[in-house]
Amino acid sequence: MKSTATARSLDGLVAAGALAPERAAALGRVAERYAIAVTPHLLDRLDGGDPAGPLGRQYLPSEQELEIRPEELADPIGDDAHSPVKGIVHRYPDRVLLKALHACPVYCRFCFRREMVGPGGDALDPAELAAALDYIRAREEVWEVILTGGDPLMLAPRRLAGIVAGLDAVPHVGVVRLHSRVPVADPGRIDDAVVAALKASDTAVWLAVHCNHPDELTAEARSALARIADAGIPLVSQTVLLRGVNDDAAVLEALFRALVRARVKPYYLHHGDLAPGTAHFRTDPARGRELVRSLRGRVSGLCQPTYVLDIPGGHGKAPIGPDYLEGDAEAGYVVEDYRGNRHAYPPKPPGGA
Template structure:
């Protein structure tokens, strides 16, 4: 953080506030950024603001969290609901796309708003939150379907809820005998690590079911000393952690950055799980790589980076058709009943089996 800037005391929620904090260049873009903010929510926590380098136009943290006029450009293929949640939402707050698991979205606000978010049309200040009756209906839906083994709390960011509210939700899920796993998807440990208190950690643990936390982190710069301490509070309490990252042009679309990020996650005791192809959310084309580029990066990672650091490269098929791996193929039929297998350095080898 440049020495002439002071860490903000509170979350910055407008381009004007970002400019006053010295996070935006004085380049005449403020009116366009205000137009972006009228359409898509803006929030930058003090922890994130401290990481932004406003002197670097390619700063990977700024690119993820600060609004950009490019967000006003919408491509024909971009969608308001790019992964198709709506057709699979039988009751408010529930998305039931896969037989054995559901999404439960108790809140639609976040501590920060990523500029590439696939739910950017649905989240933000004033977005709907489940009230008591809504939550009852959602939990009744889960309780009535014994095939549901895993409940994924998402939103919004569920860790923005109070420990009391989280403890209530976890306890009620714990009381449903066929629910074995509760998984929480969150950015909080890296963007607002002070929120991960002992009280919050205790709220996540049920008596019977197992709790997992899926951390969203895209760049090693996010894994500050404070973030690692927040992660440690969760892991030391017996809560295993995975991570999901989004492949983002200008943020992490090179082998060195991905390798350093995944190694940093593993060192913090977080297993990289997914690397997402960017979704077709409106106004996010400037972030998306091609699938071929993503496959080439995964192929390069396979050669020289530990298997502990290898996520699965995935695509959420638009329209609600589910998540599929985009893993590059290393084996192909040789036409004679066997296979030709390509090693991580491009060597090709016959295989019979």
């Protein structure tokens, strides 16, 4: 039987057949602390209710979420320390985050903003949104505005169009980028009104879709992405490296190939953030580097994201992928190819010392 409503509680997950009643009985404390939402689109695809499957692990609550490590932080990437105005995070000189709402179509169990998002979470009222836009207008160094939150595609199309138009009217803003789970979590929401709301006259609008496993790229999700791409809106992807979901070279290869085929350029592969109760998802950075190295030569450059770690405390993202070059200009360099063979650079001349 097809699901018709988003499950927003343990009882809702049980009723949809996504969670066994005996498991739900043990998850009350998790549900009290962290929001639950799983769309009908995903409920019908949740690995038959398998909490260990690649979709179940991402979207179904687990007792492991109550295991809080000393190093975990309520604000793991330091949003609050760089928020001069409500809804704005200004971490880098030339770009800001604009968080218009805190609601999402689904609540991922590994979310780095899990302490902030959910039902009843703060959304910007008209005066607060106006103040956030005024902050952007007053700073000519701001070239890119990233709509995040919460998921900006959860906004009503008219309100979303108003925000895009407001940013489009700022002469020094060259790019508006939206980060969204909607195309893979609730693809039916991507209708003509939403696509029209993303159009700007003078500003480039990009959409970054969050997708972690090839099973998320259903026919419906691919159609939603095609509607966006056909409207001339460039697409990139963000993927979180998750233990038990995609920490496997073959899975990452399949995911990135499928994204590129859907006209989505893999952009970031994120190392898991230190969000509370997410240790069971985090890999060791050495494992991430090994996986990224395994993709070199296995898939084309179109399929290669940058492996990054968001430094706790708000210090920004740092690429942490493998290195292929050693040495210096004086002694010469050694570069490693995708097979693991090492070569002098520049090459030694024939017969040279």
